[in-house]
Amino acid sequence: MSGRRGSGLENELFGITFANPVLLAAGTCGFGEELSDVVELDRLGGFVTKSVTLEPRGGNPAPRVTEFRAGMLNSIGLANPGARDVLRTKLPWLRDRIRRARVIISVAGHSASEYAEVIGILDPGEGFEGFEVNLSCPNDTRLGGLPFALDPDAAARVIEAVRPRTQRPLIAKLAPNTPDFGPVIRRLEAAGVDGFTLVNTMPGLVLDPESGRPVLGAGPGGVSGPALRAIGVHAVWRAAEYTALPLIGVGGIAEGEDAEQYLMAGASLVQIGTASFWDPRTAERVLKGVERAVTRRPGGLGTLVGLARRSGAAQQPDAPAEAAVENHV
Numbered sequence: 009m010s011g012r013r014g015s016g017l018e019n020e021l022f023g024i025t026f027a028n029p030v031l032l033a034a035g036t037c038g039f040g041e042e043l044s045d046v047v048e049l050d051r052l053g054g055f056v057t058k059s060v061t062l063e064p065r066g067g068n069p070a071p072r073v074t075e076f077r078a079g080m081l082n083s084i085g086l087a088n089p090g091a092r093d094v095l096r097t098k099l100p101w102l103r104d105r106i107r108r109a110r111v112i113i114s115v116a117g118h119s120a121s122e123y124a125e126v127i128g129i130l131d132p133g134e135g136f137e138g139f140e141v142n143l144s145c146p147n148d149t150r151l152g153g154l155p156f157a158l159d160p161d162a163a164a165r166v167i168e169a170v171r172p173r174t175q176r177p178l179i180a181k182l183a184p185n186t187p188d189f190g191p192v193i194r195r196l197e198a199a200g201v202d203g204f205t206l207v208n209t210m211p212g213l214v215l216d217p218e219s220g221r222p223v224l225g226a227g228p229g230g231v232s233g234p235a236l237r238a239i240g241v242h243a244v245w246r247a248a249e250y251t252a253l254p255l256i257g258v259g260g261i262a263e264g265e266d267a268e269q270y271l272m273a274g275a276s277l278v279q280i281g282t283a284s285f286w287d288p289r290t291a292e293r294v295l296k297g298v299e300r301a302v303t304r305r306p307g308g309l310g311t312l313v314g315l316a317r318r319s320g321a322a323q324q325p326d327a328p329a330e331a332a333v334e335n336h337v
């Protein structure tokens with residue numbers, strides 16, 4: 009079945025062999041155990057856990073999720089059991105039960121030192137390959153800071169703080185509303201990341217037309233699902249202009265051809281989030297679609313990755329934003 013040796017779907021990135029390029033996205037598959045009855049995790053390339061913070065977090069007030077025609081809005085508030093509990097109770101399950109899927113632990117925090125502490129606690133554990141650093145958390149909420157991902161200096165301080173704490177791959181997860189990926193990518197690359205995941209959810213708001221109040225308990229939230237797909241594909245395509253490090257594409261993938269767009273834009277792996285809530289078998293369906301697309305093209309996955317960029321359609325890295333708009337809208 010998909011991902012066997014010689015299937016053309018294998019991919020070695022960050023020194024890790026992924027049996028195929030389809031992963032589940034952070035926050036949409038818990039720590040694996042929660043989904044293991046409905047999804048055969050070892051058929052996938054891997055999955056990313058819920059973001060882990062230093063202390064346990066209960067999350068935001070309900071309702072935390074709502075749907076609209078083009079997607080989903082969530083404000084979960086990074087509910088998770090905290091780094092020490094994850095080390096004690098979640099990592100042993102992953103070590104004992106996951107054989108082939110590659111597990112990436114997502115980490116989050118309110119300060120560079122909190123990220124470093126979380127990684128310091130988890131790194132000695134077993135059952136996972138690397139860390140995805142969720143940079144969409146506000147840089148100290150008490151000060152009303154921007155999310156790290158939108159502040160290249162603050163984001164670089166996070167990576168500089170965590171890099172000495174682990175030899176494992178560090179993948180930085182970026183935000184879709186980044187005005188220009190160049191500065192943040194350059195700073196994070198210099199600070200020692202091994203790759204990038206694009207994109208996290210986009211800030212959004214759904215109002216109740218009767219009351220005029222936000223539907224979510226926390227007010228605004230993050231948009232995911234189909235509304236995010238073209239934004240995510242564009243983000244990967246732009247990011248590929250600035251870095252040769254591996255890229256992971258995520259946002260609105262529900263079918264094989266959605267994943268193909270991300271791969272063609274320059275992603276080497278893809279992740280699936282919201283669509284698995286609607287149908288837990290989405291990842292397997294996407295994988296079959298990618299497998300068909302790879303089989304159609306001699307040369308395996310490598311021929312698909314970056315195809316759109318090789319076709320000469322890409323902008324120059326420093327092309328002014330107006331030019332991009334003129335050419336693409």
Ligand SMILES: Cc1cc2nc3c(=O)[nH]c(=O)nc-3n(C[C@H](O)[C@H](O)[C@H](O)COP(=O)(O)O)c2cc1C
Nearest residue numbers: 033034035059082142207208232233259260281282
């Ligand atoms: C309910 C929910 C919870 C999420 N939790 C996290 C999280 O803990 N950490 C993170 O980096 N991203 C989180 N995300 C963002 C997803 O990993 C993904 O980047 C985003 O949803 C876009 O992909 P999708 O359109 O396939 O859902 C969450 C998304 C949803 C819908």
